[in-house]
Amino acid sequence: MGNKCVLVVDDEQRMRKLVKDFLQTNDFEVLEAEDGEKALEIFEKEKNKINIILLDVMMPKLDGWSVLRQIRQESKVPIIMLTARGEEQDELFGFELGVDEYISKPFSPKILVARVEAILKRTGQDEKQILEYGGIEIDTEGRTVKVDGKLIELSLREYELLTFLAENKNIALSRDKILNNVWNYDYYGDSRTIDSHVKKIRHKLGKKGKYIQTIRGIGYKFEIK
Amino acid sequence: MGNKCVLVVDDEQRMRKLVKDFLQTNDFEVLEAEDGEKALEIFEKEKNKINIILLDVMMPKLDGWSVLRQIRQESKVPIIMLTARGEEQDELFGFELGVDEYISKPFSPKILVARVEAILKRTGQDEKQILEYGGIEIDTEGRTVKVDGKLIELSLREYELLTFLAENKNIALSRDKILNNVWNYDYYGDSRTIDSHVKKIRHKLGKKGKYIQTIRGIGYKFEIK
DNA sequence: ATCTCCTATTATATTTTTATAATTATAATT
DNA sequence: AATTATAATTATAAAAATATAATAGGAGAT
Numbered sequence: 423m424g425n426k427c428v429l430v431v432d433d434e435q436r437m438r439k440l441v442k443d444f445l446q447t448n449d450f451e452v453l454e455a456e457d458g459e460k461a462l463e464i465f466e467k468e469k470n471k472i473n474i475i476l477l478d479v480m481m482p483k484l485d486g487w488s489v490l491r492q493i494r495q496e497s498k499v500p501i502i503m504l505t506a507r508g509e510e511q512d513e514l515f516g517f518e519l520g521v522d523e524y525i526s527k528p529f530s531p532k533i534l535v536a537r538v539e540a541i542l543k544r545t546g547q548d549e550k551q552i553l554e555y556g557g558i559e560i561d562t563e564g565r566t567v568k569v570d571g572k573l574i575e576l577s578l579r580e581y582e583l584l585t586f587l588a589e590n591k592n593i594a595l596s597r598d599k600i601l602n603n604v605w606n607y608d609y610y611g612d613s614r615t616i617d618s619h620v621k622k623i624r625h626k627l628g629k630k631g632k633y634i635q636t637i638r639g640i641g642y643k644f645e646i647k
Numbered sequence: 648m649g650n651k652c653v654l655v656v657d658d659e660q661r662m663r664k665l666v667k668d669f670l671q672t673n674d675f676e677v678l679e680a681e682d683g684e685k686a687l688e689i690f691e692k693e694k695n696k697i698n699i700i701l702l703d704v705m706m707p708k709l710d711g712w713s714v715l716r717q718i719r720q721e722s723k724v725p726i727i728m729l730t731a732r733g734e735e736q737d738e739l740f741g742f743e744l745g746v747d748e749y750i751s752k753p754f755s756p757k758i759l760v761a762r763v764e765a766i767l768k769r770t771g772q773d774e775k776q777i778l779e780y781g782g783i784e785i786d787t788e789g790r791t792v793k794v795d796g797k798l799i800e801l802s803l804r805e806y807e808l809l810t811f812l813a814e815n816k817n818i819a820l821s822r823d824k825i826l827n828n829v830w831n832y833d834y835y836g837d838s839r840t841i842d843s844h845v846k847k848i849r850h851k852l853g854k855k856g857k858y859i860q861t862i863r864g865i866g867y868k869f870e871i872k
Numbered sequence: 873a874t875c876t877c878c879t880a881t882t883a884t885a886t887t888t889t890t891a892t893a894a895t896t897a898t899a900a901t902t
Numbered sequence: 903a904a905t906t907a908t909a910a911t912t913a914t915a916a917a918a919a920t921a922t923a924a925t926a927g928g929a930g931a932t
Contacts, residue, residue, distance in 0.1 A: 517761040522769060540742040544769070577875055594790040613878050617923060637790055638885065638922065639803035645789070802886055840888055842912060849913095863896065863911065 426542060427451040427471045431461040431489065432478040432504065437527075441476065444531035445538070458484025462492055474500045474538055487519070494520045496602060500541045504529075555588050556646035558630055574626045579604070583619050587634060587644040594643040616642070651767060652676040652696045656686040656714065657703040657729065662752075666701065669756035670763070683709025687717060699725045699763055701750075712744070719745045725766045729754075780813045781871035783855060799851045804829065808844050812859060812869035819868040841866075 428450050432438050435456070442452045453468060455461035458481050465472065475493070479486035490501060502523040503516055516524070522541055525534060553560040559568040565581055567574055576584065582604045587595065597616055620642060624631030635643050653675050657663050660681070667677045678693060680686035683706050690697065700718070704711035715726060727748040728741055741749065747766055750759060778785040784793040790806060792799055801809065807829045812820065822841055830840075845867060849856030860868050 517765040522765070536742045540746075544747060579876065593788045614923075614925090615877055617925085618877075621924065621926095636923065640790065643789065804887070838889055839912075839914090842914085843888075845912095846914060861912065 425449055425451045426473045427453065427468070428538065429453045429455065429461065429464060429468070429472045429475045431455045431458070431476065431481070431486070433457055433481045434478075437478075440531065441534065444535060448535050450538070457481050458486070458489040461489050465493060465497075469497060469499070472499060473542060474502065476502050476504060476534075476538075478504045480506065487516070490516070490519055490521065500545050502537065502541065553585075553588060555591060555644070556630065556633060558584075558588065558627065558633070560585055560588060569627055569630055576623070576626065579619055580623050580626070583616075584623050584634075587642060591644040591646070594637045595641045597641045600641055650674055650676045651698045652678065652693070653763065654678045654680065654686065654689060654693070654697045654700045656680045656683070656701065656706070656711070658682055658706045659703075662703075665756065666759065669760060673760050675763070682706050683711070683714045686714050690718060690722075694722060694724070697724060699727065699767060701727050701729060701759075701763075703729045705731060712741075715741070715744055715746065725770050727762065727766065778813065780816060780869070781855065781858060783809075783813065783852065783858070785810055785813060794852055794855055801848070801851065804844055805848050805851070808841075809848050809859075812867060816869045816871070819862045820866045822866045825866055 426449075428445055430438055430441050430445075430452055431454075432441070433456055438454050438456070442454065445452050453464055453472065455464050461475075461477070462484070465475070477486045477489060486503060490503070493499065493501065498520075500522045501520070502525055503521050505524055505526045522545075523537055525537060553562065557570050559571075561567070562585070567576055567581065567584065583600070586600065586604050600616055620634055620636075624634055627633065633644055633646055635645055637643050651674075653670055655663055655666050655670075655677055656679075657666070658681055663679050663681070667679065670677050676696075678689055678697065680689050686700075686702070687709070690700070702711045702714060711728060715728070718724065718726065723745075725747045726745070727750055728746050730749055730751045747770075748762055750762060776787055778787065782795050784796075786792070787810070792801055792806065792809065808825070811825065811829050825841055845859055845861075849859055852858065858869055858871055860870055862868050
C-alpha cells in the first residue's frame with residue numbers, strides 16, 4: 423500500500439502507456455482499462471484503492487460519460503476527463519455530472535501529473551490526514567482512532583463504518599447507503615449487522631457514542647451536539 | 648447571508664464588468680478589485696464573506712502570483728487564476744502555490760460559472776440545502792426540522808408528511824395524493840391516519856401549526872399567511 | 873483467536889385504529 | 903334571509919397493533 427493509485431481509462435494503447443509510464447515515474451500506482459466496461463469492472467473490484475480516475479471521453483462500447491455517470495452514483499472519487507478538444511457544451515455537461523477537471527489532448531505529461539497532484543491535494547487524499555470530529559480523531563493513514571487523545575481499538579469494519587459516518591457528519595445515512603459504501607454489496611435479508619457494529623463502536627466511543635444517533639426508519643447519523 | 652460571494656480581481660474594467668454581470672445573473676454576489684493591492688485590502692475586510700476568488704495574473708502594482716502567495720499564507724479560499732494563455736510553466740508554478748483552477752482568456756462566461764460552481768461544490772462550500780418556509784427550516788440531508796431556529800423531533804411519517812406538504816405549499820392536496828406519496832399505497836378503509844399525523848405535526852409546530860390548513864372534503868394544504 | 877455476521881430476544885418507538893367530541897356543510901323550515 | 907335539525911367531515915386522545923432498533927450470544931469465516 424502507500425502510493426496513490428490512478429485508474430487510466432483510454433482505448434488507445436499508446437496513450438495508456440504514455441500516461442502510465444509518466445505516472446509511475448512519479449510514484450503513482452497505475453491500473454488500466456481499455457474501455458468503459460472494463461473500467462467499471464475494475465472500479466468495482468478496486469474502488470477502495472483507487473484515488474483518482476483519468477477517463478477518456480471517446481471510447482468503444484461504453485463512452486466516458488456513461489462511465490462517469492455510473493461511478494458517480496456510488497462514489498465521489500475524483501475524475502479527470504480527457505477530451506479531444508474542450509468543447510464548451512461538453513464541459514458544462516460534465517461539470518454537472520461531477521467532473522473534477524478537464525485535460526484536452528494533446529497534453530503534456532507534466533501538466534497531467536501536476537493536475538492529478540493538485541486534485542489529490544484539494545480533495546485531501548494526499549497528505550496524512552487527521553480528521554477531527556468533536557474530540558474523535560481519525561488518522562486515515564495509520565487507521566487509528568483516538569477519543570479525547572486516547573487510542574481506541576477498532577476492527578476493520580468498525581473503523582470503516584465510523585469513518586464513513588464521520589465523513590458524512592450531519593447527514594442521515596440510510597442503511598442501504600451505509601451497506602453499499604462500507605460493505606460493497608446490496609442488502610439482503612434483515613440481519614442487524616449494522617446495528618451490531620454501531621453498538622460496538624458506540625461502546626468504544628464511551629460518552630461520545632451518542633454522536634452516532636439512530637434515525638429510526640432510515641439509518642444512522644453522525645452529529646456532534 | 649445567502650448567496651455565494653466572488654471576488655473578481657482584474658485591471659481591465661471591461662473584463663470585470665463582463666464577469667460580474669454574468670455571475671450576478673447566476674445569483675452570485677460580486678466584489679471587485681482593480682489591482683493586487685486593492686484585492687488584498689478587500690480580502691482582509693471581507694474574508695469571511697468571500698467564497699472564491701477570480702484572480703488575473705497580469706496586473707499593475709501587485710501581480711496575481713503575489714496576491715495568491717499572500718492570501719495562501721492565511722487562507723485556503725479557492726482561487727481561480729485568469730491567464731492570458733495557458734503556459735505550462737506557469738501552470739505548474741501555480742499548482743504548487745495552491746491554485747485551484749486555471750481559466751485562460753478568452754473564456755466563455757458559461758464555462759466560468761460552471762467552473763466556479765464546480766469548485767464550490769468540491770470544496771464543500773455549497774451549503775447543504777435547507778428549505779425554508781415561513782420560519783420552518785427543513786434540512787433534507789440531516790432530516791431535521793427547526794421551527795424558529797429550534798429543533799423539533801419528528802418521526803419518519805411526520806417528517807415525510809410535513810416535507811411533502813411544504814414542498815407543495817399553496818397546493819391543496821387530496822388525501823389520496825398524500826397517501827400515495829407519503830405512504831406509497833392506496834387508501835382503504837376510513838381510518839383517520841393522516842389526521843392523526845397532521846394533529847401531531849401541528850402540535851409540534853406550535854403556533855406555526857396553522858400553516859397546515861384543512862381543506863374540507865379534499866385534504867390539506869400548507870400555506871403561510 | 874479475532875472479527876464478522878447472523879439469530880433470537882427484549883426493549884422501545886411509531887403507526888394505526890378506535891371511539892368520541894367538535895366542527896362544518898347541507899337542506900328544510902320558518 | 904335566518905334558524906334549526908341533520909348529516910358529513912375532521913380533531914382529538916388514548917389504546918392496540920405494528921415496526922424498528924438495542925442487545926447479547928454464538929457459529930462460521932478469516
